[in-house]
Amino acid sequence: MQIYIKKENFDENIQSISEYLESSIVLDKPNKPYYFSYDSNGLSFIKDSKNPREILHIDFLKGALGWRMKRVQHESNLKKALGKNTNKLNIFDATAGLLTDTMIFLSLGHQVVAVEQSKILFSLVSDAILRAENVIPELKNLKFINGNSIEIYKKKNYQCDVVYLDPMYPILKKNIKKSGNLETIKHILKLENLENDDEIISTFIESNYKKIILKRPLKSEKNYSNINYQVKGKTTRFDIYL
Numbered sequence: 001m002q003i004y005i006k007k008e009n010f011d012e013n014i015q016s017i018s019e020y021l022e023s024s025i026v027l028d029k030p031n032k033p034y035y036f037s038y039d040s041n042g043l044s045f046i047k048d049s050k051n052p053r054e055i056l057h058i059d060f061l062k063g064a065l066g067w068r069m070k071r072v073q074h075e076s077n078l079k080k081a082l083g084k085n086t087n088k089l090n091i092f093d094a095t096a097g098l099l100t101d102t103m104i105f106l107s108l109g110h111q112v113v114a115v116e117q118s119k120i121l122f123s124l125v126s127d128a129i130l131r132a133e134n135v136i137p138e139l140k141n142l143k144f145i146n147g148n149s150i151e152i153y154k155k156k157n158y159q160c161d162v163v164y165l166d167p168m169y170p171i172l173k174k175n176i177k178k179s180g181n182l183e184t185i186k187h188i189l190k191l192e193n194l195e196n197d198d199e200i201i202s203t204f205i206e207s208n209y210k211k212i213i214l215k216r217p218l219k220s221e222k223n224y225s226n227i228n229y230q231v232k233g234k235t236t237r238f239d240i241y242l
Helices: 012-021 063-070 076-082 102-107 119-132 137-141 149-156 173-178 180-191 197-205
Strands: 002-005 024-026 035-039 042-046 055-057 090-093 111-116 142-146 162-165 212-217 229-232 236-241
Touching: 002 012, 012 024, 012 035, 012 119, 042 119, 055 180, 063 102, 076 229, 076 236, 090 102, 102 111, 102 137, 111 119, 111 149, 119 142, 119 180, 137 142, 149 197, 162 197, 197 212
Parallel strands: 002 024, 002 035, 090 111, 090 162, 111 142, 162 212
Antiparallel strands: 035 042, 042 055, 212 236, 229 236
16 A cells, blocks of 8 residues: 655654555555555545545544543443443453544543554554644553454453443444444455454453443344443443443
8 A cells, every 4th residue: 555645744753654554655646546645634544546535534632532532521321331430440442443432531531451453543543642642641541552452352461440342333324424434444444354343242252351341332233141231322332241
């Protein structure tokens, strides 16, 4: 894959990203169906070269996530799922994705090990972390890892209070216009030929754990019978396993 960059934006960061992704840096827009772009705003993934709006760019300082982080005390359902506690929790986010909920955990004062299997998503998010770490001090409580979460969990034998699982939601036809990022993520995972989340969920539920929080659409099927309790919102539910 190629990374499109203007000469004036070349820096050490894009050099390390290029090496990690094994992608070549080009100064002319690639004649490819998909590619990366790097400018003063950081790294982006262009899903469709014929439609530049098909873009995935992560920014923790603004947008919907930035708004949620400023209103973190309103995250009542997520806080209920974590449970009543006065101490910092050690949370293992096994399906980190874009760190959407991990950033809320950090804002609530917890420590998080977050694992993302996609090198592309990992690079996009790592670049966003680099741009935000001087503004969001809670990021010092994050350990972000690229790899297979099952293998990492077993190998490192993490003593965590919570394993958090947030598998990909299905894209419904009625929500197709609202799911641009989700479609792009699915496209990326397909490019990288990565395993689906169902295997990750079943393996963790069969492993040793103190507590698992599984995030699902409210009306989705219950595939595992040993749920201890649930926290339900308007469109999402958290299935809790103890």
